[in-house]
Amino acid sequence: MFDTEPLPRFACPDWWEKLQAGEVPIAPVPINAEKKAKLLAFFNRLRLPDVPGNPTMAEACGEWFKTILVAFFASEDPETHREIVWELLCMVPKKNSKSTYVAALGLTALYMEEAPNRQMLLVGPSQNISERLFSQAQGMIDLDEKLKLIFKVQDHLKTITRRKTGTALDVKTFDTSIVTGEIPVLTIIDELHELGKKAKAAKVMQQIRGGGITKVRGKVLMITTQSDEMPTGIWESELKKARAIRDGKGGRSPIMLPVLYEFPVKQQLDPKFWGDRANWALVLPNLGLSIDEEALEADYENNGRISKQVEQIWASQHLNIEIGVGIGGDAWSGAVHWEGASVPGLTLDQLLDECEVCTIGVDWGGADDLAALAVVGRRKRDKVWLLWAKAWARKTVFKQRPKIADALRGFEEDGDLSVVDSPEKQAAEAAAICAMVNHTGKLPEAGGIGLDVAGVALLLDALEEQQMASPLIQSVRQGWALQPAVTTVALKLESRRLLHADQPIMAWAVGNAKQELKGNNYMVTKEVSGAGKIDPLMAAFDAAMLMFNNPQPSGTSIYEERGILVI
Known part of the structure; x- marks a missing residue:
């Protein structure tokens, strides 16, 4: 018997086959033919303001983008005649005329909107990008006398208004105040990946999407390249959602249509591929239009292959190769298996409830560094290891490490990072977690808490105040001595004999981790990994080193000792 159940809406299981055939990797959607014709008639007349001869979009725009334009604005349920695409996420590599096309799309949307006095937003992540978006749209209007009669341009406000309706397209730089009062009927966001570095981006996106449940529904179009560092924040969550919808795992009736120009994970993991x-043409739809193939190859040879790190950044921008988990020739060998070994929502309380014994690893840091604690538990029913982590940052870290400040704020919002005023507070909070685990009776009497001894004096004092000392606390040798953890944890992830709590801060640390072979030992150290923070992973290695000793729990918990029944 054949399975004839229809695919979930916007699922595109053959997306890779479509890319290989030179097609747009998009699910088919029903289209209103009349609206499509009107859209393309206007869009195609627009001219490129920064190209010699000012060719029209009919001549110069890739068909892939016109497919996106039509799907986003002319989708319609043939029975109810209601629009079905309310959001669209397009990820396409750099230099595919993304920003220019988006400016033209914004003007087209403004022309098509018949409702009076509405608000539309065209948002860039930085002032430079926002100004370029506006200048492109303004340049298109300046090239056409008829468009000057249709639109009023206010340069000082970066606003374009359709005279007939009063509806305005405001070009803005992303910040927490871009949406004030009225919910926009359309929001176009360029370079969404940059918003992953902004801590408040999720809240702003929620505010923008508030229009989706009103009678005057708001549409959202997001277009971006891949991030030049590991995806975090709103970018990570939107990308995961888009991939899930594309793969048929995003529910029955999603409202986001994904269009992702990327290689499958297997191919992303293969630098030879x-x-x-x-293979570059598979993810570069504007190759031969805005992208010159010879120039691209020359740029790769002369600028993209300076070092392994530079090559990864180049590939992320020009080929949408994802940096971080599983990507990068010198990545820690466990990174490729990290995502497949997650248990989303696993809490410390659940870990303690399911495990017969636990060990704790601690990696401490200075004023410009993170501190981290990891708990590894051995599950009662099958001896699988479970991992949960917590990190701390002093406020000085944000000033001294500005490049990761927004990512850290995001981890703080997740609840996985605590920002503290003093090293004493940091030590006290970590010691309190150790004490809580110890009180359950799940720590062994000796070798239950393992420390990298660098800079832990305050922590040792805090642990002593909680009646914890040697032999419960032991030092864990670093460098080559961590080889068993570096290699064995990777193998346990691959076989799913180690499962983790799917915490973004841990995925970030894993993505930052680099390993090198010294003699016969694979080493992951802070020195090897450079500026990328790996403290939570190092804490997990410390805890793993203690768990290798096959520890047994100390026995009775403090609650049982006091005659308290815990259910």
């Missing part, structure tokens, strides 16, 4: 110039 994505390094082959013959």
Whole structure:
């Protein structure tokens, strides 16, 4: 018997086959033919203001983008005649005329909107990008006398208004105040990946999406390249959602239509594949239009291959190769298996409830560094290891490490990072977690808490105040001595004999981790990993080193000792 159940809306299981055939990797959607014709008639007349000869979009725009334009604005349920695409996420590599096309799309939307006095937003992540978006739209209007009669341009406000309706397209730089009062009927966000570095981005996106449940529904179009660092924040969550919808795992009736120009994970993991110039065209829909193939190859040879790190950044921007978990020739060997070994929502309380014994690893840091604690538990029913972590940052970290400040704020919102005023507070909070675990009776009498001894004096004092000392607390040798953890934890992840709590801060640390072979030992150290923070992973290695000793729990918990029944 054949399974004839229809695919979930917007699922595109054959997206890779479509890319290989030179097609747009998009699910088919029903289209209103009349609206499509009107859209393309206006869009195609727009001219490129920064290209010699000012060709029209009919000549110069890739068909892939016109497909996106039509799907976003002309989708319609043939029975109810209601629009079905309310959000669209397009990820396409750099230099595919993304920003220019988006400016033209914004003007087209403004022309098509018949409702009076509405608000539309065209949002860039930085002032430079916002100004370029506005200048492109303004340049298109300046090239056409008829468009000057249709639109009023206010340069000082970065606003374009359709005279007939009073509806305005405001070009803005992303910040927490871009949405004030009225919910926009359309929001176009360029370079969404940059918002992953902004801590408040999720709240602003929620405010923008508030229009989705009103009678005058708001549409959202997001277009971006891949991030030049590991995806975090709103970018990570939107990308995961788009991939899930594309793969048929995003529910029955999603409202986001994903269009992702990327290689499958297997191909992203293979530098020989994505390094082959013959495969670049698969994810570069504007190759031969805005992208010159010879120039791209020359740029790769002369600028993209300076070092392994530079090559990864180049590939992320020009080929949408994701940096972080599983990507990068010198990545920690466990990174590729990290995502597949997650238990979303696993809490410390659940870990303690399911495990017969636990060990704790601690990696401490200075004023410009993170501190981290990891708990590894051995599950009662099958001996699988479970992992949960917590990190701390002093306020000085945000000043001294500005490049990761927004990412840290996001981890703080997740609840996985605590920002504290003093090292004493940091030590006290970590010691309190150790004490809580110890009180359950799940720690062994000796070797239950393992420390990298660098800079832990305050922590040792805090642990002593909680009646914890040697032999419960032991030092864990670093460097080459962590080889068993570096290699064995990777193998346990691959076999799913180690499962983790799917915490973004841990995925970030894993993505930052680099390993090198010294003699016969694979080493992951802070020195090898450079500026990327790996403290939570190092804490997990410390806890793993203690768990290798096959510890047994100390026995009775403090609650049982006091005659308290815990249910």
